[in-house]
Amino acid sequence: MSPTPPVRRLRLGMPRRVFSQILLMQLAIAAGVVVLATGLFLAPLSDQLDDQAMRRALAIAQTTAAVPQIAEDLQHTPPSVDGPVQQAAERIRRASGAEYVVVMDPRGTRWSHTEPQEVGGHVSTDPSEALAGQDVMEIDNGTLGRSARGKVPLRDSGDRIVGAVSVGIEYDSVRARLIHAIPGLFAYAGGALAVGALAAWMISRRVQRQTRDLAFSDISALLSEREAMLHGIREGVVALDRAGHVRLLNDEAQRLLGIGDEAVGRSPDEALGEGRTSDVLAGRVTGTDLITVRGHRVLVVNRMPTDDGGAVATLRDRTELEQLGRELDSTHGLIDALRAQDHEHANRMHTLLGLLELEMYDDAVEFVGEVVGDHRATAEQVTEKIGDPLLAALLVGKATVAAERGVALGISDGTRLPDRLVDPRGLVTVVGNLVDNALDAVAGTAHARVEVELRTEGRSAVLRVRDTGPGVPAEQRELIFTEGWSTKKPPAHGKRGIGLSLVRRLAERQGGSASVSDAHGGGAEFTVVLPEALTEAELEPALAAPAQSTAEKETQ
Numbered sequence: 329m330s331p332t333p334p335v336r337r338l339r340l341g342m343p344r345r346v347f348s349q350i351l352l353m354q355l356a357i358a359a360g361v362v363v364l365a366t367g368l369f370l371a372p373l374s375d376q377l378d379d380q381a382m383r384r385a386l387a388i389a390q391t392t393a394a395v396p397q398i399a400e401d402l403q404h405t406p407p408s409v410d411g412p413v414q415q416a417a418e419r420i421r422r423a424s425g426a427e428y429v430v431v432m433d434p435r436g437t438r439w440s441h442t443e444p445q446e447v448g449g450h451v452s453t454d455p456s457e458a459l460a461g462q463d464v465m466e467i468d469n470g471t472l473g474r475s476a477r478g479k480v481p482l483r484d485s486g487d488r489i490v491g492a493v494s495v496g497i498e499y500d501s502v503r504a505r506l507i508h509a510i511p512g513l514f515a516y517a518g519g520a521l522a523v524g525a526l527a528a529w530m531i532s533r534r535v536q537r538q539t540r541d542l543a544f545s546d547i548s549a550l551l552s553e554r555e556a557m558l559h560g561i562r563e564g565v566v567a568l569d570r571a572g573h574v575r576l577l578n579d580e581a582q583r584l585l586g587i588g589d590e591a592v593g594r595s596p597d598e599a600l601g602e603g604r605t606s607d608v609l610a611g612r613v614t615g616t617d618l619i620t621v622r623g624h625r626v627l628v629v630n631r632m633p634t635d636d637g638g639a640v641a642t643l644r645d646r647t648e649l650e651q652l653g654r655e656l657d658s659t660h661g662l663i664d665a666l667r668a669q670d671h672e673h674a675n676r677m678h679t680l681l682g683l684l685e686l687e688m689y690d691d692a693v694e695f696v697g698e699v700v701g702d703h704r705a706t707a708e709q710v711t712e713k714i715g716d717p718l719l720a721a722l723l724v725g726k727a728t729v730a731a732e733r734g735v736a737l738g739i740s741d742g743t744r745l746p747d748r749l750v751d752p753r754g755l756v757t758v759v760g761n762l763v764d765n766a767l768d769a770v771a772g773t774a775h776a777r778v779e780v781e782l783r784t785e786g787r788s789a790v791l792r793v794r795d796t797g798p799g800v801p802a803e804q805r806e807l808i809f810t811e812g813w814s815t816k817k818p819p820a821h822g823k824r825g826i827g828l829s830l831v832r833r834l835a836e837r838q839g840g841s842a843s844v845s846d847a848h849g850g851g852a853e854f855t856v857v858l859p860e861a862l863t864e865a866e867l868e869p870a871l872a873a874p875a876q877s878t879a880e881k882e883t884q
Contacts, residue, residue, distance in 0.1 A: 841856070
């Protein structure tokens with residue numbers, strides 16, 4: 329026997345799709361509003377129709393009582409089916425469409441009635457208020473059934489009350505008017521419901537397109553996944569709306585840009601201040617893998633427009649990569665220098681070996697002294713003027729690299745820098761970038777020279793790097809400090825246009841400045857001022873001793 333296929337059970341409940349749920353909810357709201365409006369309209373309609381019928385009856389009664397002949401006939405003729413009062417009342421009844429027109433005397437005896445046999449009898453309802461001179465409107469039961477009634481006093485020519493007039497409007501006609509109004513009311517209600525249903529369907533279709541026909545559970549899952557992804561990835565994400573205001577920041581973007589949740593709802597210029605980073609995020613600078621500097625960080629930014637007119641920008645921190653790249657460049661330079669020194673060292677060893685084989689011992693000793701003395705003089709010259717070991721080691725290494733590239737790297741006579749720097753690594757970065765740029769500018773030129781000057785003014789450090797290169801045109805002296813701008817070919821590990829930007833950013837972060845001008849005698853002179861770069865330590869006298877001994881050596 330073949331297995332019995334499973335029976336599919338009908339599942340009742342709310343549909344899963346956003347489109348269907350919103351449509352059903354809007355239809356329910358529209359139907360509820362229509363039913364409520366219809367009920368609120370019908371509730372007072374019955375009272376209004378009753379009031380209109382009673383006022384109509386009252387108006388007919390007042391018109392009847394205003395006929396002088398009726399009061400005259402009431403006083404001078406007996407109640408009779410053929411009497412003048414009955415005839416006049418019936419004539420008015422037929423003309424007005426009333427159910428009855430009853431004229432009575434002060435005792436309540438009828439002088440007229442729709443049914444002739446009732447003439448001469450006593451009225452079925454209390455006429456005392458009308459006989460007392462008051463107009464009465466009411467709905468009451470009488471000999472002809474339920475009716476809307478109007479009662480007024482009947483006065484003679486002397487304004488004395490001689491009787492009363494009671495007029496009735498058949499209540500069934502009032503109910504008929506109400507029932508007759510209901511189909512039209514339902515037609516209007518149905519039309520309003522149809523318009524509401526159409527509007528609900530159009531809105532739901534729009535929501536369906538915008539939500540990609542997802543279920544609420546799917547949207548909730550997507551939001552949870554988005555939050556987890558945005559706050560879990562190691563890339564910064566900045567979302568902007570169509571007005572260019574920040575709509576979303578993940579944790580990494582806040583860390584890289586140095587801002588918090590207060591930036592949401594503000595433009596990049598308001599949140600970050602004017603600069604290249606704001607220009608890139610706002611889309612004023614276009615391209616892929618755009619380099620920008622924020623604080624001490626080097627960032628790579630990519631901006632992608634979205635369908636709603638906004639944009640999403642991703643930020644990657646490549647500060648360490650840039651540092652590694654620069655260290656790699658420096659390592660390559662040192663390797664080239666060591667290779668050249670190895671070659672030169674081999675030549676010197678061959679020369680020394682030849683002098684020894686020729687038994688020219690005095691010349692060999694003098695040759696070794698000159699070689700060792702040159703290197704020692706360079707190191708001593710740097711360490712006597714530069715107290716910080718990191719910076720001194722950097723300049724000694726740069727001097728070796730410069731010598732191998734055919735460039736003379738010198739330390740100016742005015743250089744004095746004690747070993748009490750607040751941020752030695754920051755100053756090493758500034759000096760290294762400026763010296764590398766200067767070496768690139770003068771390499772391959774005749775009489776190439778680079779001079780470094782480091783001095784203090786109180787707690788401020790002033791750095792000047794001069795070269796004999798072609799210099800910087802006046803129109804480019806601000807442009808060269810812009811992130812990503814460079815006239816050099818990009819290296820294999822990344823992009824150029826970062827070094828000078830980092831120099832200025834490091835200087836401005838400490839409240840200082842970085843600028844370039846023409847050097848005396850040609851070339852460029854870069855000046856960096858770093859306020860509060862030195863501590864209040866008591867190492868100044870200790871640094872003066874080596875300088876004094878050097879001066880003494882020079883006088884000896």
